[in-house]
Amino acid sequence: MSNAGYVLRRSLQALIVIAIVYTFTFFILFVLPGDPLENKITNPVNPLPSSTADALRAYYGFDQGPVAQFFAHLGRLFTGDLGFSLVNGRAVSDLIGQALGETIVLAGLALLFTAALSSAVALTAVFAPWRWVREAARGLPVLSISAPSFLVGYLLLAMFSFQFGWVSSIRDQGLASFVLPALTLAFASSGTLSQVLIQGLTGASRQPFVAVLEAKGVSGIGIVLRHILKNGAIPSLTLLALVVGDLLAGAVVVETIFNRHGLGYFTYTSVRDQDTPVIVAIVLLVSVVYIAINLATDLLYVRLDPRIGQSLIRAGTRRRAPRLQQPEAVPA
Amino acid sequence: MPAIPSALRRTPRRTVALTVAVIGVIALAGCAAGGTGGAEVPQVLTYLDAEVPTSAQVQESGTWQTRALQQNVTDRLISRNPETNELEPWIAESWEQSADGLDYTFVIRDGVTYSDGTPLDVNSVKKNLEWQSAGDPDNGVSANGQFPADITVTVDEAAREVHVHLAEPYAPLLNVLSSWSAGLVADATIDAPYEEQTQFINLIGSGPFVVTSETYAQEIVLTRRDGYAWAPQSSENQGEAYLETLTWIPVEEDSVRLGTLTSGEAGAIRYVEPSEEASLSAQGYHVQSKTGVGLSNQWFLRPTTVPLDDLAVRRAVSHAIDREAILEAIYTDNWSAATSPLAPGTDGYVDESAKFAYDPVQAADLLDEAGWTRKDADGYRTKDGERLHLKTYVDVYDNTAKSLFQHVQAQLKDAGIELELDELDYSSYWGTAFADPEVGFLRVGWPHPDSGVGLAEYYSADGSDLLGLDGSDSTLEELLQQQYTLVSPADREAALGRIQDYLIDNAYVLPILNDSQVIVTRPEVEGFAFTDGALPSFYNVKITS
Numbered sequence: 123m124s125n126a127g128y129v130l131r132r133s134l135q136a137l138i139v140i141a142i143v144y145t146f147t148f149f150i151l152f153v154l155p156g157d158p159l160e161n162k163i164t165n166p167v168n169p170l171p172s173s174t175a176d177a178l179r180a181y182y183g184f185d186q187g188p189v190a191q192f193f194a195h196l197g198r199l200f201t202g203d204l205g206f207s208l209v210n211g212r213a214v215s216d217l218i219g220q221a222l223g224e225t226i227v228l229a230g231l232a233l234l235f236t237a238a239l240s241s242a243v244a245l246t247a248v249f250a251p252w253r254w255v256r257e258a259a260r261g262l263p264v265l266s267i268s269a270p271s272f273l274v275g276y277l278l279l280a281m282f283s284f285q286f287g288w289v290s291s292i293r294d295q296g297l298a299s300f301v302l303p304a305l306t307l308a309f310a311s312s313g314t315l316s317q318v319l320i321q322g323l324t325g326a327s328r329q330p331f332v333a334v335l336e337a338k339g340v341s342g343i344g345i346v347l348r349h350i351l352k353n354g355a356i357p358s359l360t361l362l363a364l365v366v367g368d369l370l371a372g373a374v375v376v377e378t379i380f381n382r383h384g385l386g387y388f389t390y391t392s393v394r395d396q397d398t399p400v401i402v403a404i405v406l407l408v409s410v411v412y413i414a415i416n417l418a419t420d421l422l423y424v425r426l427d428p429r430i431g432q433s434l435i436r437a438g439t440r441r442r443a444p445r446l447q448q449p450e451a452v453p454a
Numbered sequence: 455m456p457a458i459p460s461a462l463r464r465t466p467r468r469t470v471a472l473t474v475a476v477i478g479v480i481a482l483a484g485c486a487a488g489g490t491g492g493a494e495v496p497q498v499l500t501y502l503d504a505e506v507p508t509s510a511q512v513q514e515s516g517t518w519q520t521r522a523l524q525q526n527v528t529d530r531l532i533s534r535n536p537e538t539n540e541l542e543p544w545i546a547e548s549w550e551q552s553a554d555g556l557d558y559t560f561v562i563r564d565g566v567t568y569s570d571g572t573p574l575d576v577n578s579v580k581k582n583l584e585w586q587s588a589g590d591p592d593n594g595v596s597a598n599g600q601f602p603a604d605i606t607v608t609v610d611e612a613a614r615e616v617h618v619h620l621a622e623p624y625a626p627l628l629n630v631l632s633s634w635s636a637g638l639v640a641d642a643t644i645d646a647p648y649e650e651q652t653q654f655i656n657l658i659g660s661g662p663f664v665v666t667s668e669t670y671a672q673e674i675v676l677t678r679r680d681g682y683a684w685a686p687q688s689s690e691n692q693g694e695a696y697l698e699t700l701t702w703i704p705v706e707e708d709s710v711r712l713g714t715l716t717s718g719e720a721g722a723i724r725y726v727e728p729s730e731e732a733s734l735s736a737q738g739y740h741v742q743s744k745t746g747v748g749l750s751n752q753w754f755l756r757p758t759t760v761p762l763d764d765l766a767v768r769r770a771v772s773h774a775i776d777r778e779a780i781l782e783a784i785y786t787d788n789w790s791a792a793t794s795p796l797a798p799g800t801d802g803y804v805d806e807s808a809k810f811a812y813d814p815v816q817a818a819d820l821l822d823e824a825g826w827t828r829k830d831a832d833g834y835r836t837k838d839g840e841r842l843h844l845k846t847y848v849d850v851y852d853n854t855a856k857s858l859f860q861h862v863q864a865q866l867k868d869a870g871i872e873l874e875l876d877e878l879d880y881s882s883y884w885g886t887a888f889a890d891p892e893v894g895f896l897r898v899g900w901p902h903p904d905s906g907v908g909l910a911e912y913y914s915a916d917g918s919d920l921l922g923l924d925g926s927d928s929t930l931e932e933l934l935q936q937q938y939t940l941v942s943p944a945d946r947e948a949a950l951g952r953i954q955d956y957l958i959d960n961a962y963v964l965p966i967l968n969d970s971q972v973i974v975t976r977p978e979v980e981g982f983a984f985t986d987g988a989l990p991s992f993y994n995v996k997i998t999s
Contacts (some may be wrong), residue, residue, distance in 0.1 A: 125477060160885050211509045211652030212670060252779065276709065283716040291714045292673070292703050381705050383671045391506070391671075394880050 224384035235308030244319035528659030530635025555623030555941030561954030633903035745789035746901030768961035792965030802950025
């Protein structure tokens with residue numbers, strides 16, 4: 123198995139994708155209307171005289187063309203310098219560092235909750251001994267997909283913070299502060315995953331090998347946990363990688379409600395304020411994370427199902443499970 | 455890029471409002487007043503602002519929330535008494551001004567120190583004034599646009615005097631020295647690299663509070679300054695602040711801010727929906743508001759756009775708006791109708807309200823005279839087959855702007871004028887809205903330490919030139935430039951009066967409401983006050999049981 127060659131090839135591809143994303147983002151920001159520095163200079167609340175404006179433009183390199191600026195940025199990037207926010211003047215590396223620590227915990231916890239929640243729902247929906255319980259569990263994903271995060275988050279906050287006072291609505295109390303936002307995120311992103319898992323498990327449980335195993339005398343629980351789950355989980359694994367993207371997107375809403383300041387918050391504010399250095403850094407980071415997760419998923423396929431692994435290594439490409447359309451949850 | 459759900463924008467949504475109402479009732483029912491049983495009440499306060507403070511760099515001080523912090527951490531040479539609006543000694547114990555307005559002498563108070571222990575002496579004042587006036591271009595620090603550009607500062611250490619010599623008279627100087635952006639800072643701040651100056655932790659002032667920790671966008675902790683003893687004379691407290699710590703947390707979501715206040719986790723919040731004010735007052739919360747000195751919220755009517763190039767149309771628009779009806783519908787007693795381009799109580803303020811009083815009959819007559827006599831099927835006036843149409847963008851700086859603009863739109867429709875309301879996001883608003891040639895008016899006007907500078911920044915050709923006249927109205931230019939050099943207070947007030955008259959008589963400016971800042975504090979929080987510029991002052995705040 124030329125696993126090493128496969129990993130190397132895939133990693134190179136990933137690097138190329140990241141470079142393209144970075145370049146594309148950088149130049150698209152030049153095309154967009156609006157310029158944070160101009161907004162600062164012409165700020166109605168505090169306009170700056172043009173003499174100082176020119177000094178500021180030169181300081182940030184805004185008096186050069188986009189290509190010159192791009193290479194200046196790239197050069198600094200390789201020395202680990204991400205530049206400074208145009209809105210608040212802080213080092214982008216500090217802001218991203220602050221946001222990343224926050225988001226890793228939030229997304230990790232949310233991913234855990236998502237996996238737990240969707241497994242529980244799917245197992246209940248497929249294997250629960252009572253019909254009405256199975257029906258109810260099948261209805262749950264629809265509810266979680268269609269409930270706006272904003273509302274779910276606010277209800278949790280109102281109940282556990284304002285009413286019972288179990289957790290602060292504004293202060294950081296370590297891990298406890300992450301539970302509610304992670305639950306909100308998990309509730310939203312578990313819906314699609316549950317549905318795929320339900321289909322996968324239903325399909326797998328009708329496979330001929332189940333009958334063979336039963337004939338061999340393997341217990342029902344053993345069949346479900348060791349064989350069916352493993353077979354039915356493959357599409358879900360693909361989806362789980364995509365869920366990470368959803369979590370980052372969902373974090374924009376959730377972090378606002380729970381007053382957290384992770385990547386979601388910085389994505390929202392930097393795009394709103396067209397804070398170029400911050401946007402570029404976030405896009406770079408998110409694309410690295412996303413591509414790394416996809417790479418990890420591919421390598422996991424190989425472990426889960428040797429047939430997929432072999433075909434992947436031979437073809438050098440990977441099959442994607444079709445992504446389900448998820449309606450954007452916007453409160454009316 | 456994920457779409458930002460509209461609930462995240464700062465507009466109240468029905469769903470949320472309903473949820474808040476339901477939960478608010480439950481939460482308030484379970485909210486018991488906590489007694490402390492005679493024990494010493496801890497003097498700590500958590501304040502929730504509606505926005506994230508931006509850059510702490512002194513000359514920028516561009517946003518309200520940033521100024522609010524600077525105001526509590528730094529002191530200024532001169533203070534404006536928020537009750538009387540008169541200038542008073544502060545770090546300067548006295549000052550003198552030459553008759554020609556070119557020389558100022560400030561006597562600096564003895565014994566004042568910055569929180570890093572360095573003295574706030576004549577040399578420090580000199581360094582601050584030169585830095586404000588010239589900036590530090592090599593360090594990316596811009597000059598403070600409110601300061602005169604050409605100053606010479608000398609000191610007399612023995613007499614504790616600072617002498618300022620100007621190349622030409624600059625009447626706004628004393629007002630500017632009382633401004634939030636004129637806070638005095640230690641050498642450590644001035645000499646720090648620009649990137650460090652943007653952080654509040656590096657803002658070393660002599661004020662009653664010291665920044666002791668900061669997590670960007672999340673929390674700033676202010677601690678009482680030990681040994682503080684140089685408040686302005688008129689302050690009832692002459693010593694240290696009563697609060698030991700003040701935790702400053704930005705919470706952008708309205709419902710979360712309110713819920714945190716009513717659940718007792720925060721003691722003070724800025725900005726509630728006007729519709730919440732009455733019920734909060736009824737429950738014993740202190741709902742406090744102030745209009746700062748400076749400019750009122752106003753619309754400039756651009757005479758360079760069609761149909762506002764006709765004075766009659768501009769005047770018709772000014773008579774078509776019923777401020778009282780708007781206040782009645784969406785505001786409370788904490789808000790008031792504007793009566794001039796300047797806020798009441800500002801130096802030189804003149805009540806101009808009679809000139810643009812709500813008068814639908816006069817508005818109709820003016821439009822008839824201007825030839826907008828026919829009406830189309832939708833009830834809008836037309837002239838030569840063209841509909842009477844105006845375009846604006848909803849202001850992004852004010853939380854109540856959207857409903858305000860919609861009310862104005864409805865009132866203009868009654869007068870047969872179509873108002874097109876467009877929306878832009880926060881970052882592209884200023885650049886896009888002002889560059890749009892179709893835009894007839896936009897909303898501007900906030901508190902300002904010197905109303906003359908404020909008006910010139912907006913309406914002169916050297917400033918933002920909001921009217922787009924590009925200097926073609928020489929009378930206006932002359933009036934705006936002239937007030938800079940009139941150092942006699944009486945002359946300057948008269949000049950400011952002439953500017954207000956001119957702006958209103960030509961219907962260049964349409965005052966809407968006086969800018970109101972609203973802060974709500976819990977019943978046990980006493981002594982909260984606003985500064986002259988409607989910024990929060992926590993110096994006299996005490997927590998009672």
